[in-house]
Amino acid sequence: MRTYTLHVPEGSVRGDPRALEQAHLVRDGFAWGAFAFTVLWFVRHRLWLAALLVLAGLVALAFAGRALALSPFAALVITVLASLLIGLEASSLRRWTYGRRGKPARDAVIAGSHEEAELKAAARWLDAESTPGIATVGAAAPAATRLPQRRDDAVIGLFPASEGGR
Template sequence: MRTYTLHLDRDALAGEVHGLERAHLVPDGFSWTAFAYGPLWFLYHRLWLSALGVLALLAATAYLGHAAALNPVAGFVVALLVQLLVGLEASSLRRWTYARRGRPVRDAVLAGSLEEAEMKAAARWLDGTAPARPTPAPYANAPSRTGEAAIGMFPFSEGRR
């Protein structure tokens, strides 16, 4: 089972079909195709800034390996580790790009395949069980407790000394 995040427009309302027309599901976890193809995977998904960043990272790695006169085997291992990093962070970069474009994460589903995730996400969205709007940060408007004097990590043990 894999977790998929649902990305919709900010103004999409739960229960409306219109919001699902431009929805994107992003699988969480390691991306073998991003590991194998690097910047081409990002260009395929229209992640222009991420593609440029990955291309710059790979070029800088190759240049620094050449400038440091690394052994070819060591250079290959370093390049392989950079590609491993790209494969690990590809989904996060895709989520970041969608959030920057005004399509934040609106829901997450657990499914065995992309098709099953699409069915579950659409059913939850149309039933209205998915969150309608992103919830605000929990500590933004939290009331302050000025009446309690708490010093240190354990305020309840202060009076037992």
């Protein structure tokens, strides 16, 4: 199961179907495409500034390797490590770029696939209460699974404000 974040235009009201037309889902975790294709992955996702920064970083890394007269094996290891870092941070750069463009993260869903994440995010955005089988974050548990709440329980810890309420 993966976590996906839903990015909709700023100022969108929950329940507005037009906001979903401009929404983006970003999967959290390692991006294999960004690891393998680095700059091309950013261009494919229209992340121009991030692509430019990654390209400048890789070019600077190559020039630094030449200036230090690194062996080909050391240069390969450094390149793989840089690609690994790019793969780890690619999703964060996507979220940052969408937030900068006025589409902040407004929701998060856990799903097994991108399609399932789209369905869950759309159901939660439009009206999560009327969609059976899809739990929402912070939704109330059914009455049968709720733990009974007792008012006479002693406070555990140092909470002086709660002592006066007895």
